[in-house]
Amino acid sequence: MWNELFLLPFLTGLGLAVLLPVLGCYLRLRDEWLAALAYANVAAAGALLALIGGLPPAAGGAAAAALAGAGKRLVARRLGGAASYALLLLGGWSVAVLLAANQPLAERLGHALFDGQLYFADASLLWLVGLGGGAALLALRRLSPRLLLAHLYPDLFRLRGLPAWPIQAGFDLLAALVLAVATLSLGVMGAFALIYIPPWLAFRRAANWRAGLRRAVLIGVLAYVGAFALALGFDQPFGPVLAILLVGLGLLIA
Amino acid sequence: MNALIRLEKLVAGWQSPATAPLDLVVAPGEVVGLSGPNGVGKSTLLGAVAGRARVFSGRIERRPGLRLALQTQDIPPLVGLPLDGRELLALAGADPAGLPPWLAGRLDVRLDRLSGGQRHYLALWAVLGAPADLVLLDEPTNNLDVAGVRHLTQHLHERARGGTGIVVVSHDAPFLAAACDRVVALEAPDVE
Known part of the structure; x- marks a missing residue:
């Protein structure tokens, strides 16, 4: 009973508290932190749409975010990178809130997604975070040198005759899928707080890239564990407690 | 083709032609300087060889499988990034051996905490040390002090002895004279 109520959600969130700050470091490197918020809102809308359609919300959230991540590149050049994220963010948020307001079936999940109620996480989500998160970390480790080089020497891929788009598109898709799972577990703002604040702090103080990744993970995990205990102890929604703690x-560290 | 690269009546530019026609051959182990006043298209020519700028007429013939490295005047975006010199060189595949003493001891310092000259030289070293058959350098002495220019000159000779071809664009005539086997003075394009 205790396991189902608290241990499964705790472990699910812990996995995300490791993964999200690492992903956030690469989003920050690419100056794409707004993408995190955009994918989170699109995932929320997708999850609610799936629920109304009688499909698993996790599948709907992941599909919507993956579609946004893959499709964004098609329109990004015309709109400008940041504009495409802003449009995705606003579109996703509007659809999600309207669905939650007008569909009784979607109301409860809508509140959970926007309040950030980690305690709905179950064994299937834990498996998804465990296996998917492990795969995502391995993929990031493999992509890391190329993402760093693409940032530092944008001409390098052309000079070496290598296409840059598979790396960029692969990273976009990875970020979208991770954000979808994180949104369903931690809520929109809980996921965003973990992806934005630990890397921001790590980038300011870390001596090098590896130390930055380690520091971001440490901050994310400490904040997560603290927020979990506080939210549980004071019976508060998890997302806002995590965000305010971060x-x-x-403010303290920066 | 023994030459690394051969330019024939090459006219390059970005939106419109910006250079006078140029013939140039660079052989392995050769250091070639490109000089000339502002606006003759020195950087544009390097850009065309690297595939960045547009070729309006003439042609570029590259040795099959040619590996290029390019240093541009754009400084890599390092401010706010937790990256040290050792990591930068490892990413580029460049060996830190041979760095000047005033830089070798600062490899573990974040790049955005180095002086402008130190940062520039490390970014330059990352390009110079990367695996390449032809290295293109655009104003490499910018931000360098006398010791930096001297070390760079010496290193270009060493790199060339290993068979690498090097093309250097610079306004620094004494540097070009000391570093290059020959210097090509570019002419201003005809303005109609």
Whole structure:
């Protein structure tokens, strides 16, 4: 009973508290932190749409975010990178809130997604985070040198006759899928807080890239564990507690 | 084709032609300087060889399988990035051996905490040390002090002795004279 109520959600969130700060470092490197918020809102809308359609919300959230991640590149050049994320963010948020407001079936999940109620996480989500998160970390490790080089020397791929788009598109898709799973577990703002604040703090203080990744993970995990205990102890929604704790840490450390 | 690269009556530019026609051959182990006043298209020519700028007429013939490295005047975006010199060189595949003493001891410092000259030289070293048959350098002495220019000159000779071809664009005539086997003075394009 205790396991189902608290241990499974705790472990699910813990996996994300490791993964999201690492992903956030690469989003920050690419100056694409707004993408995190965009994918999270699109995933929320997708999950609610799937629920109304009688499909698993996790599949709907992941499909919508993956579609956004893959499709964004098609329109990004015309709109400008940041504009495409802003449009995705606003579109996803509008659809999600309207669905939650007008469909009784979607209301409860809508609140969970926007309030950030980690306690709905179950064994299937834990498996998804465990296996998918492990695969995502391995993929990031493999992509890391190329993402760094693409940022530092944008001409390098052309000079070496290598196509840059598979790396960029692969990273976009990976980020979208991770954000979808994180949104369904931690809520929109909980996921965003973990992806934005630990890397922001790590980038300011870390001595090098590896130390930055380690520091971001450490901050993310400490904040997560603290927020879990506080939210549980004071019976509060998890997402806002995590966000306010990270904001406090940010003000303290920065 | 023994030459690394051969330019024949090459006219390059970005939106419109910006260079006078140029013939140039670079052989392995040769250091070639490109000089000339602002606006003759020195950087544009390097850009065309690297595939960045447009070729309006003439042609570029590259040795099959040619590996290129390019240093541009754009400084890599390092501010705010937690990356040290050792990581930068490892990413580029460049060996830190041979770095000047005033830089070798600062490899573990974040790049955005180095002086402008130190940062520039490390970014330049990452390009120079990367696996390449032909290295293109655009104003490499910018931000360098006398010791930096001297070390760069010496290193270009060493790199060339290993068979690498090097094309250097610079306004620094004494540097070009010391570093290059020959210097090509570019002419201003005809303006109609």
